[in-house]
Amino acid sequence: MLVNLTAKAPCAVPNTMTNNDKDLTLVQRLVAGDDAAMQDLYAAYGQRLYAYAWRLTGDPAQAEDVVQDTLVVVWKSIRKFRGEGRLLAWLLGIVHHLALKSLRHRSQPITPELEETLPARLPSPEQQAEQTAQAELLRAGLDRLSLNHRAVLELVFYQGLNLEEVAAVCRVPLGTVKSRLSHARRSLRSVLSWRDLEEVR
Amino acid sequence: MNDHRRNHRRNHQGLVDRLPLYAAGQLAEPERAKLDRHLAICPSCRAELELWLAVGSEVSSANAGVQAPAGLVERARERIQAPSALQRAITRTFSLLFSQAYLVRREMWPSSAILMAMGIMTTLLLQKVALVSYFAPLVAAASLAAIFGPEHDPACELTLATPTASWKILLARLTLVHGYNLLLTLGASLIVLFMVPPELLWGLILSWLGPMTFLPALALLLSLWTGSGNSVAVAYGLWLLQFVHPHWLPGYLAALLTPVVDAYRQFWASPLMLVSAGLVLLLAALWLSGRMGTRLVREQL
Numbered sequence: 001m002l003v004n005l006t007a008k009a010p011c012a013v014p015n016t017m018t019n020n021d022k023d024l025t026l027v028q029r030l031v032a033g034d035d036a037a038m039q040d041l042y043a044a045y046g047q048r049l050y051a052y053a054w055r056l057t058g059d060p061a062q063a064e065d066v067v068q069d070t071l072v073v074v075w076k077s078i079r080k081f082r083g084e085g086r087l088l089a090w091l092l093g094i095v096h097h098l099a100l101k102s103l104r105h106r107s108q109p110i111t112p113e114l115e116e117t118l119p120a121r122l123p124s125p126e127q128q129a130e131q132t133a134q135a136e137l138l139r140a141g142l143d144r145l146s147l148n149h150r151a152v153l154e155l156v157f158y159q160g161l162n163l164e165e166v167a168a169v170c171r172v173p174l175g176t177v178k179s180r181l182s183h184a185r186r187s188l189r190s191v192l193s194w195r196d197l198e199e200v201r
Numbered sequence: 202m203n204d205h206r207r208n209h210r211r212n213h214q215g216l217v218d219r220l221p222l223y224a225a226g227q228l229a230e231p232e233r234a235k236l237d238r239h240l241a242i243c244p245s246c247r248a249e250l251e252l253w254l255a256v257g258s259e260v261s262s263a264n265a266g267v268q269a270p271a272g273l274v275e276r277a278r279e280r281i282q283a284p285s286a287l288q289r290a291i292t293r294t295f296s297l298l299f300s301q302a303y304l305v306r307r308e309m310w311p312s313s314a315i316l317m318a319m320g321i322m323t324t325l326l327l328q329k330v331a332l333v334s335y336f337a338p339l340v341a342a343a344s345l346a347a348i349f350g351p352e353h354d355p356a357c358e359l360t361l362a363t364p365t366a367s368w369k370i371l372l373a374r375l376t377l378v379h380g381y382n383l384l385l386t387l388g389a390s391l392i393v394l395f396m397v398p399p400e401l402l403w404g405l406i407l408s409w410l411g412p413m414t415f416l417p418a419l420a421l422l423l424s425l426w427t428g429s430g431n432s433v434a435v436a437y438g439l440w441l442l443q444f445v446h447p448h449w450l451p452g453y454l455a456a457l458l459t460p461v462v463d464a465y466r467q468f469w470a471s472p473l474m475l476v477s478a479g480l481v482l483l484l485a486a487l488w489l490s491g492r493m494g495t496r497l498v499r500e501q502l
Contacts, residue, residue, distance in 0.1 A: 035278070038274050038277070038278065039274050042269070042273065042274045046269035046273070047267065047268070047269040049269075050267060050269040050270065051264045051267040054267060055264070060270075064270055064273060067269075067270075067273055068273050068276055068277045068280070071273065071274060071277035072277050072280050072281055075277070075281050076281070134255075135255075135259070138255055138256070138259050139259060139263075142256070142259060142260070142263070153256060153260055154260060154264075156221055156222070156225050156227075157221075157224075157225050157256060157257040157260040157261060158260050158261055158264050160225065160226075160227065162222065162227055163222070178218065181221055182218075184256075185221075185249075185252065185253075188252065188256065189252065192252070
């Protein structure tokens with residue numbers, strides 16, 4: 001078994017009032033033209049935005065450009081953020097759009113060498129103990145997923161977005177997000193030999 | 202027992218879609234508890250959840266090593282504070298106009314002004330307002346025939362070698378010289394207002410605007426094509442042709458040529474046609490200026 005079922009499910013970004021309040025203050029400061037607010041925004045969300053941009057572009061330099069463009073867009077169009085959803089989802093929507101745009105403009109396709117420059121995975125001690133063949137298979141399965149399917153998994157599991165937010169970020173209907181999730185599940189299932197499941201059935 | 206199974210299956214279908222969100226820790230309490238109860242009795246969902254938990258842990262650990270690069274905010278700020286594309290374009294345009302004002306032949310400015318002044322004096326002395334629409338295009342054509350090309354610009358080769366495209370240089374000189382001539386003619390029209398009522402000003406401007414666009418454009422195009430002396434002569438000749446009367450010619454030729462000459466005179470009298478034709482010629486001149494460099498190289502070889 002890869003993960004202990006009794007363990008508490010990984011907790012995503014808590015959507016608490018305090019976080020929302022912080023975001024609102026940040027947005028108000030940006031609207032007011034407060035220069036330091038940009039730095040605070042980057043401190044709060046830079047790592048997540050950069051990780052997502054890197055995941056989509058597969059290239060750290062291109063991811064830097066995308067995040068830089070995102071900051072410029074945020075500064076210029078922060079007034080368009082109405083506070084209807086979470087700030088993180090709005091920001092990721094901009095990153096998603098700019099990353100796909102920059103991928104379209106890139107003449108070179110992503111090469112295996114570029115893929116290898118993706119950040120080194122740092123497993124926790126427990127995970128290291130469970131470095132089984134199945135974990136390797138899962139990793140390979142994730143890498144084989146298309147950009148659209150991988151993006152949905154990133155947004156749900158790493159960025160902690162709900163399905164409606166994922167749909168807004170990717171600019172697709174909610175049904176498409178659900179079908180991408182189930183396609184990802186089927187694809188991963190076919191890669192892995194889930195013996196436990198087979199035994200149960 | 203069957204009811205129980207049916208309930209279980211219905212629950213299962215609805216809940217299996219929620220498992221990714223459950224694994225991502227996104228379900229709120231009542232739904233989470235419901236799923237917990239279902240998981241306790243559904244081994245297939247437990248296996249499914251196991252897959253999602255493994256995916257979640259793998260996705261998170263894949264991002265664990267990512268560090269947001271420093272200095273991005275500063276770079277973004279620099280770009281935000283940099284002048285916009287429009288501001289940069291305006292600055293570039295003004296600097297180009299300023300630099301080209303020095304490179305246009307200097308005698309052009311006073312000679313155009315003197316010729317125009319002479320024209321106004323003649324107009325005032327002869328009391329013929331229509332004269333403005335004759336001399337202004339001739340002055341403008343003469344000056345535009347000498348703004349570009351190896352014959353008029355001692356630094357022509359240097360001009361062609363600069364990174365600024367030659368059509369931009371030509372456009373800048375055109376704007377300066379033709380703008381100057383238009384201002385002079387406008388001034389002339391205002392002076393002529395001493396002779397005619399003010400409401401005729403617009404009609405007066407229209408009478409010279411057409412020829413003033415077409416004739417200089419023609420002279421410029423010809424100057425780029427041939428050489429300045431010829432180009433002004435040809436342009437003036439074409440302009441003078443409108444005053445030819447067919448009845449000066451033998452009878453059979455007159456009958457043949459009258460409709461052609463009438464149409465030609467009509468053309469010189471319609472501002473809209475002249476302005477559009479002039480703009481087409483200007484575009485052609487700008488295109489031709491780009492090929493000037495290739496021509497020079499060919500001539501020297």
